Amino acid sequence: MQIEGSCPRTQRELIELEFIEHRTKILDIAAFLDRFDRSVEHNANDDFRIKAFREALKALNSYEFGRVERIQMLLSDVSSELRAERDGQSAYGAAKESEQ
Amino acid sequence: MINYIDLHAHMVSRTTDDYHAMALTGCVAVTEPAFWAGYDRVAASAFADYFKHLTEFEPQRAAKYGIKHYTWLCLNPKEGEDRGLAREVLAIIPQFLDRPSVLGIGEIGLNRVTRNELATFIDHVELALEHNQLIHIHTPHLEDKYKGTKAIVETLASNSRIDPSRVMVDHVEEHTIRMVLEHGFWAGLTLYPMTKVSPGRAIDMLEIYGTERLCVASACDWGPSQPLAIPNCMFEMRRRGHSNQWIHEVVYNNPCRFLSQSPKFKFAPLEQPALVH
Numbered sequence: 001m002q003i004e005g006s007c008p009r010t011q012r013e014l015i016e017l018e019f020i021e022h023r024t025k026i027l028d029i030a031a032f033l034d035r036f037d038r039s040v041e042h043n044a045n046d047d048f049r050i051k052a053f054r055e056a057l058k059a060l061n062s063y064e065f066g067r068v069e070r071i072q073m074l075l076s077d078v079s080s081e082l083r084a085e086r087d088g089q090s091a092y093g094a095a096k097e098s099e100q
Numbered sequence: 101m102i103n104y105i106d107l108h109a110h111m112v113s114r115t116t117d118d119y120h121a122m123a124l125t126g127c128v129a130v131t132e133p134a135f136w137a138g139y140d141r142v143a144a145s146a147f148a149d150y151f152k153h154l155t156e157f158e159p160q161r162a163a164k165y166g167i168k169h170y171t172w173l174c175l176n177p178k179e180g181e182d183r184g185l186a187r188e189v190l191a192i193i194p195q196f197l198d199r200p201s202v203l204g205i206g207e208i209g210l211n212r213v214t215r216n217e218l219a220t221f222i223d224h225v226e227l228a229l230e231h232n233q234l235i236h237i238h239t240p241h242l243e244d245k246y247k248g249t250k251a252i253v254e255t256l257a258s259n260s261r262i263d264p265s266r267v268m269v270d271h272v273e274e275h276t277i278r279m280v281l282e283h284g285f286w287a288g289l290t291l292y293p294m295t296k297v298s299p300g301r302a303i304d305m306l307e308i309y310g311t312e313r314l315c316v317a318s319a320c321d322w323g324p325s326q327p328l329a330i331p332n333c334m335f336e337m338r339r340r341g342h343s344n345q346w347i348h349e350v351v352y353n354n355p356c357r358f359l360s361q362s363p364k365f366k367f368a369p370l371e372q373p374a375l376v377h
Contacts, residue, residue, distance in 0.1 A: 001278070006307040008341035017339065018300075068301070072275035076246040083214040086181040089136075091212075091242035 003065060029057070052094035102344060102373040104330045104351035105129045107359070108207075108236075108270060108288060108317035111158055111169065112150075118320070118327040123165040125331040129367055131170040131359065132158065133207035133236050135321065136178040144188035147175065151192075155199040170365065172206035172236045173197070180211065180220035190223055197231055203362045204228060206236025207270060210248040213240060218251060225259070234362050235267045239276065241295055249276040253283055266361055270317070271296055277305055281313060286358050290319045291329035299333040303340055306350060315354045348373035 009017065036050070044050060056071045077095035106122070109130040122130070132154060134147075141147060154171040162169035173196055175189040196202060205228040210217045228235045240248035252269065256262050269280045270288035273296070280287045289305060290296040297305075302316055318329035326332065330351055337347045353369040360368055 001309055003308060007304075008307075013341075068274040068304075072273060073246065075243055076275065077213075077243045078246060080247065080250070082218060082251070083212055085216070086212050086214050089178055089211065091240065091244050093242045095243045 048096050049092060049094045101126045101331075102334065102348050102351065103128045104334070105131075105355040105359075105367065106318050106320075106327075106330055107131050107268070107315050107355045108133060108290065108319045109327065110135045110319070110321035111162065112153060113322035114320055114327055116161060116164075119162055119165040119167060122327055123167055125328055127167055127330070129168040129170065129355075130162065131172065131203060131236075131355075133172040133238070134174045134176055135207070136176040138322065140179050140182070142185075144185065144192055147189045148192055151196045155196060155201055159201050168366065170201045170203045170359070172204050172234075173202060174205050174208045174224055175220065176207065177209045177211040177217055177221070177238050177240075180208075180217040181214060183216050183219060186220040186223060190227055193227060194231060197233065200364055203359060203364060204234030204236060205231075206234075206268075207238035208235070209238035209252055210240050211238075211244070213244050213248045213251060218255065221252070222255065225256070225262070229261050234359070237267065237269045239269060239271045241271075245271070245273060246275050249279065253279050253285075256285070257283055265313075268315070268358055271319070272305075273297060274301070274305065277309060281309060284313075286313045286315065289314065289316045291316055291326070291333050292319050293324055293326065299329075299336040302333060303337055303342075311346065311349050311354065313354070313358075314350065315358065316350060344373050 007014070052075055055074050059070045059074060060067060062070070075094050103126045106127055109132055111119070111130060111132050134150065134154065151173055154173070158171070159169040173193050175186050180186060205224050208221050208224040210221060225235065237252060239245055239252060249269070249272070256264070256267065264284035265286070268286040268288055271290045272280050272287045277287055289302040291299055291302060296319070306314055316330060316333055318327055319325060320327040320329065334347050334351060352373065356367050356369045359365040
């Protein structure tokens with residue numbers, strides 16, 4: 001595992017190549033949150049997914065390497081018990097609080 | 101353009117035009133793990149039909165575009181909850197294992213990480229060991245990935261008959277890649293929009309962990325996915341500043357190294373990248 005110097009592009013090159021793409025992504029996140037605030041009915045401010053999303057945004061603001069892995073863990077079920085039975089086919093994107 | 105192998109592609113749900121586009125971009129072989137149909141099948145006979153499709157029709161369709169089609173057989177983790185059906189399907193799999201394009205058992209694993217899913221996974225592993233087959237593993241989606249990957253790795257690590265170099269643990273992400281590689285397994289990075297990894301993140305992990313025992317694949321299926329995900333990723337690799345040799349190791353030589361552990365797989369690593377046509 002190598003972190004230091006493992007990306008062959010310089011910081012200046014990365015900005016030239018990727019800044020606009022990621023500027024767009026961060027504006028999309030901001031727009032999603034504004035849309036959430038403008039919603040016709042405020043009935044999901046405590047939804048487990050939006051709560052995890054807000055925690056992930058805090059982690060994004062860190063200056064320390066390892067942001068992706070930390071955000072992945074914030075969005076994960078970290079319990080070790082197997083489910084007694086299948087509750088559906090699809091995952092939700094964040095762990096329900098009862099499962100953490 | 102560099103030749104590549106897509107180690108995970110559900111071609112039964114793709115059009116013939118996709119084979120054409122893949123051939124034009126340098127694809128020489130695909131391997132197709134057995135998959136969920138979008139609904140739970142109710143009888144083992146439905147799987148027998150599916151295995152026939154995977155081992156007879158699909159190789160012929162691919163061959164028309166110069167692509168070699170291989171496959172893996174199992175009852176997919178999304179159907180692993182039904183233990184009765186799993187036992188019936190496991191009983192018919194051996195009659196297909198000698199077919200020339202079958203490389204092993206897969207994609208087995210966990211979906212919602214239930215007790216029954218784990219029991220079905222273990223049954224498949226035993227079948228693979230009994231018949232000396234390679235193993236291809238699906239790890240769960242989204243919030244279930246960490247817990248499910250951990251359960252899979254711990255289950256395999258506790259079985260002394262498992263040779264980790266004959267096991268591909270697929271769909272690794274930033275929080276699961278280390279545990280998979282540290283246990284000696286092969287790891288797969290899946291270039292699948294939204295629910296798996298982007299080309300940029302896949303390349304990040306290749307840069308951080310090195311290229312040894314790491315492969316990339318599209319996992320294209322009937323969902324929003326890209327049969328040309330590997331050539332797209334190759335473009336991003338070049339844009340990131342990586343050499344043709346580095347790319348060749350990831351998209352061609354590494355799949356060859358893992359898959360050629362099956363005597364049926366007919367491609368071998370090449371020192372230099374072969375140019376398309």
